[in-house]
Amino acid sequence: MKNMTHLFILFLGTLIFAVPSVFAKYPNRPITYQVPFNPGGQTDVEARRQQPRLEKILGEKVMVQYKPGGGGSIGWTNLIKQRPNGYFMSGINIPHIILQPLARGNAGYETEQLKPVAFFQATPIGLAVMKNSKFKTLEDLVAYAKKNPGAITCGGSGTWSGHHIAYLQFQKAAGIKMTYIPFKGASPSVAAFLGRHVTTLWGNSNNLFQHREKIRVLAYGTEKPFAPMPNVPTFKSKGYNILASIDRGVAVPPRTPASVIKTLEKAFLSISRDPEVRRQMLADGFIPLEMDSQQAAAYIKSKVVEWAPVVKEFKK
Amino acid sequence: MFDSVFIGLEQVFQLQNLTFLFFGVFMGIIFGALPGLTATMGLALLVPFTFTMAPSTGLIMLAGIYVGAMYGDSIPAILINTPGTPAAIATTFDGFPLSQKGMAQHGLVAAAFSSSYGSLTANVVLALAAPPLAIASLMFGPPEYFWLAIFGLTIISTISSGSIFKDLLAGTLGLMLSTIGMAPIGGDVRLTFGFTDLQGGVALIVALIGFFCLPEILNSVIGQRKRTYTAVTVKPSFKVIREVIVDLFKQPVLMLRSSAIGTVIGFAPGAGGNIASMVSYNEAARWDKHPEEFGKGTIKGVAASEAANSAMAPGSLIPLLTLGIPGSPPAAVILGALMLHGLRPGAELFTTHADITFSFIMGLLVAAFLVTIIGSFGSFFFARIINIPSRFLAPGILFMTVLGSYAIRNSMLDVWIMFVFGIIGYISSKLKFHPAPIVLGLILGPFAEEGLVQSMLAGKASGSVVGYMVFRPISLVLISMCVLSALWPVFASWRAKKRQALVVEGGAND
Numbered sequence: 001m002k003n004m005t006h007l008f009i010l011f012l013g014t015l016i017f018a019v020p021s022v023f024a025k026y027p028n029r030p031i032t033y034q035v036p037f038n039p040g041g042q043t044d045v046e047a048r049r050q051q052p053r054l055e056k057i058l059g060e061k062v063m064v065q066y067k068p069g070g071g072g073s074i075g076w077t078n079l080i081k082q083r084p085n086g087y088f089m090s091g092i093n094i095p096h097i098i099l100q101p102l103a104r105g106n107a108g109y110e111t112e113q114l115k116p117v118a119f120f121q122a123t124p125i126g127l128a129v130m131k132n133s134k135f136k137t138l139e140d141l142v143a144y145a146k147k148n149p150g151a152i153t154c155g156g157s158g159t160w161s162g163h164h165i166a167y168l169q170f171q172k173a174a175g176i177k178m179t180y181i182p183f184k185g186a187s188p189s190v191a192a193f194l195g196r197h198v199t200t201l202w203g204n205s206n207n208l209f210q211h212r213e214k215i216r217v218l219a220y221g222t223e224k225p226f227a228p229m230p231n232v233p234t235f236k237s238k239g240y241n242i243l244a245s246i247d248r249g250v251a252v253p254p255r256t257p258a259s260v261i262k263t264l265e266k267a268f269l270s271i272s273r274d275p276e277v278r279r280q281m282l283a284d285g286f287i288p289l290e291m292d293s294q295q296a297a298a299y300i301k302s303k304v305v306e307w308a309p310v311v312k313e314f315k316k
Numbered sequence: 317m318f319d320s321v322f323i324g325l326e327q328v329f330q331l332q333n334l335t336f337l338f339f340g341v342f343m344g345i346i347f348g349a350l351p352g353l354t355a356t357m358g359l360a361l362l363v364p365f366t367f368t369m370a371p372s373t374g375l376i377m378l379a380g381i382y383v384g385a386m387y388g389d390s391i392p393a394i395l396i397n398t399p400g401t402p403a404a405i406a407t408t409f410d411g412f413p414l415s416q417k418g419m420a421q422h423g424l425v426a427a428a429f430s431s432s433y434g435s436l437t438a439n440v441v442l443a444l445a446a447p448p449l450a451i452a453s454l455m456f457g458p459p460e461y462f463w464l465a466i467f468g469l470t471i472i473s474t475i476s477s478g479s480i481f482k483d484l485l486a487g488t489l490g491l492m493l494s495t496i497g498m499a500p501i502g503g504d505v506r507l508t509f510g511f512t513d514l515q516g517g518v519a520l521i522v523a524l525i526g527f528f529c530l531p532e533i534l535n536s537v538i539g540q541r542k543r544t545y546t547a548v549t550v551k552p553s554f555k556v557i558r559e560v561i562v563d564l565f566k567q568p569v570l571m572l573r574s575s576a577i578g579t580v581i582g583f584a585p586g587a588g589g590n591i592a593s594m595v596s597y598n599e600a601a602r603w604d605k606h607p608e609e610f611g612k613g614t615i616k617g618v619a620a621s622e623a624a625n626s627a628m629a630p631g632s633l634i635p636l637l638t639l640g641i642p643g644s645p646p647a648a649v650i651l652g653a654l655m656l657h658g659l660r661p662g663a664e665l666f667t668t669h670a671d672i673t674f675s676f677i678m679g680l681l682v683a684a685f686l687v688t689i690i691g692s693f694g695s696f697f698f699a700r701i702i703n704i705p706s707r708f709l710a711p712g713i714l715f716m717t718v719l720g721s722y723a724i725r726n727s728m729l730d731v732w733i734m735f736v737f738g739i740i741g742y743i744s745s746k747l748k749f750h751p752a753p754i755v756l757g758l759i760l761g762p763f764a765e766e767g768l769v770q771s772m773l774a775g776k777a778s779g780s781v782v783g784y785m786v787f788r789p790i791s792l793v794l795i796s797m798c799v800l801s802a803l804w805p806v807f808a809s810w811r812a813k814k815r816q817a818l819v820v821e822g823g824a825n826d
Contacts, residue, residue, distance in 0.1 A: 038356070038645060038648065039356050039357065039359070039360030039645075039648070039649045039652070040356070040359075040360065040642070040645065040646075040647075040648030040649035040650075040651060040652045041648065041652075044360065044649075044652060045652045045655060045656060048363060048364060048652070048656060049656065051364060052364070052367065064360075065726060066357070066360070066725075066726075067725060067726050067727075068516065068725065069497075069513075069515060069516020069517070069725060070497065070498055070512075070515030070516045071498065073512070073515050074512070074513055074515055074516045074725070074727075077512050077513070078726075103503060104503075104505055104515075106505075106512065107512070107515070108512030108513075108515065150776070150777055151777055151778070151779075152777070153773070153774050153777045153778075158503065159499075159501065159502055159503030160503045179773055179774070179776070179777040180773075181458075181770050181773045181774055182500070182501055182502075182503075182770075183766075183770070184500055184766065187585065187641050187642055187648070188585065190641060191453075191454060191456075191585045191635070191639075191641045192457055192458065192770075194454050194639065194641075195454030195455060195456070195457050196454075197457030197458060197774065198774065210640055210660065210661075210662070211640075280658070283658075284655060284660075
C-alpha cells in the first residue's frame, strides 16, 4: 500500500513537471546533433567546435550522434523521420544532399525534405598537380589533355560527389577528356596523389592548403581568389564558369516550426560571427559562411537547377 | 630529439597526466571489450573533454584510449568468441579454443603482454623514423591495396575447416556480402533489396557478432543445456602469468615478426588492424614448427594477432603526424583532436611542437606498460566471467550483442541483420563451415574491388593496365607472396611426405 502511495506521488510529480514543458519555451531539453559521417571527419570537427558554444547560447545540452553510411544518405534518411520539434538536427553538406537523390533515384530522402537552418562553412574545391609537374598552368594541362585524351588521371573523393561533378563540368567547359579515379574519402585520394599514383587531384581547400609546400594548385572553383592562397587563379578568371565547393550547414526535419528554426539559426549564425571560430577556420584552409535559413534554401534550389542537367547528361 | 623524449616522459609522469593516462587506458579497454563500441567511438566521445585540458594532457589521455582499446578487444574474443572490434578477429581463432580448454587466463595474459610488446616496438619506430617511413607509406597505391587484399584472401587456406571447397564457398559468400551498398566506383546502389539503410553496406562488427558470437550462444543453450559456457572452469593464478610471459619471451621471432607486420600495415593508409592481425596470424601459423597447434588453442596464435593489431595503432600515427593522413579510423579522430588544439600535422609537430608531440608518443609508450599491468591483474577477474552458469551468461551476452549491433550505427536494421547472420552462422557451423572465410571476404572484398577498379582506370590512362598493376616494387613483392602462399599447402604436404619417407627409410636401416 505504501508502495502505491509512493507511485502515486511519483506520478503526480511527473505530471507537474511534464505538463508545463509542452508549453515551455524552446529549447528546454537536450538537443541531438547528428553527424552523418564517421567520427574525425570535417563535419564532426565542426560539430565539436560548435557544441560547447551552442550549449552556451541555447542553455541546453547538445549531444553529437554519429550515423554514418552511404556518403551521408543514411543519416539524412534518418533526419526526415525524426519529430519536427527542434530537438533533432543534422549536419548537411552541399553537394551531397543534392547529388545523391539526383544520381541514385531513391536515396531515402529528397533534397526538399531537409529544412536548412544555416550554412556556416565553405570548402572551395581546387585542381592541383605536384610541384615538379610539367603542368605549370591550367592552360598547359588543357593543351596536353587535348592532345592526349584520357591520359591525365584525376584523383577525387567519391562518385557523384563535389569533386566528380567539378571534374565533369571542367571537362565539358574545356572540351577535354581526362580519367577520373574515385577514392573513398578525401584522405585516401590525397595519399594517392602525394604518392604519385594519380597525376592530378580534385581536392578540398583545407587539404590543398595543408600540402601547399609540395603541390601546385592550378585553379580554385571560387568567385573571388581563395583568401589563404590569393595567388592561385580561379576557374572563372581562366574563362571556365565553374564554382565548386563543399558547403557545410545544418538542417532540421520537414515541418519544423519557423520559430524553432529561427532560434537555431540565430545560434549558428552568432557562432559563425565569433572571431575565434573564424580565425580557426581560416587557419585550417576553410572559408567561414554566415548563410541564414532563407538564403540557404535559395542556394540549394539554385544548385539543383545547375546540376540536374549535368547528372542527367552523364548518368547512362 | 632526445631532449624531446625526456620532456615527453616528464610530462607523462606528472601525477595529473598519469592519472588521465590510466583513466584513458581503462576506458579504452572497456570500449575495446564491448562489441559494438569501438576505439573510434571511445576517442570521439572523449575528445570534447580534452578541450579544457592542456594539449599534452588531452593527447596523453587519447593515447591511453587508443592503446587500451587495442588490447580490450581481445577480451571478448578470447572469452566468448566475439572480437570486441574487427581488429581482434584473428584473436578468436586461438583465444576461444584456449577458453574452451579452461585456459582463458593464458589467453588473456598472452593478449595483454603481446599487445604491449607490439605497441612498444611500433612506438620506437614511430619516435625514431616517422618522417622517412611516412614517405614510404605513400608508395602504397591502388595496385598495392589490391594485391594486399588478394594476399589476405590466401589466408583462407590456413584457417581451413578441412574442406577447401567449403572454405572457398564461404569466402565467396563473404565477398558477395561485401558488395552490398554503394559501389566504391560508379556510386551505384547494389543489392539493398529496397532497404535504404543498406546503402551503407553491412557493418563489419554486426557480421562478426552474428557469425562468431551468436552460434556459440545457441550452441551453449540448444539441446545440450550445458551448465557453463565452456566445458572446463578456469582457476586463475599468478603462476599462469609468469609462465605465459616466459613462454612468449622464448618466441622472439614470432613477436618481432608480428609487430613488424602490424607496424607496416598500420602505416599504409587505408589498411587497418583487421588485416594486420590476420596476415600476422597466417604468417605465425605458416612458419611455426607446429602449425597443427594453430586453431586449437595456442598462446602463439593469440600473441601473433594481438601484437600485430596493437602495433598497428602507433603505425597508423606515422602518416598522420607527418603528413596529416590518418592510417586508421581512430587515427582520423586523433587528427580532428589535433586540429582543434591548433596543432597541424607536418614537420612542425616534430620541431615547434615537439614537446607536445613527444608527450603524446611517450603517452602511447607508457600506456603499453599499463596494458600489461592492468591486463595481468584484470585476467583474474575477466577469466572468471566464463565460469558464470550459462543460464545467466548466455542471456547477458545476447543482450550485449543486441546493444552492440544497434550502437555501431544507431540502426535497428543492423540488429536484424545480426540475428539473420547468427542463424546462418549456427546452421553453417553444424554443416562444418568455418565462419572466418566469410568475414575475411567481407573485410577484404572492398579493398580488392576498389584497388582493382582504380588500378584498371589508371592503368588504361597510362596505356598499360598490366604495367601499372604489376611492375612496381611493392606489387612485385606482394604478388610473389600471393603465389608462394597459394602454393604453400602443396609444398607443406610434399615436405611432410618426404619426412615420412625419411622416417620409414631410417626405420628400415635398423
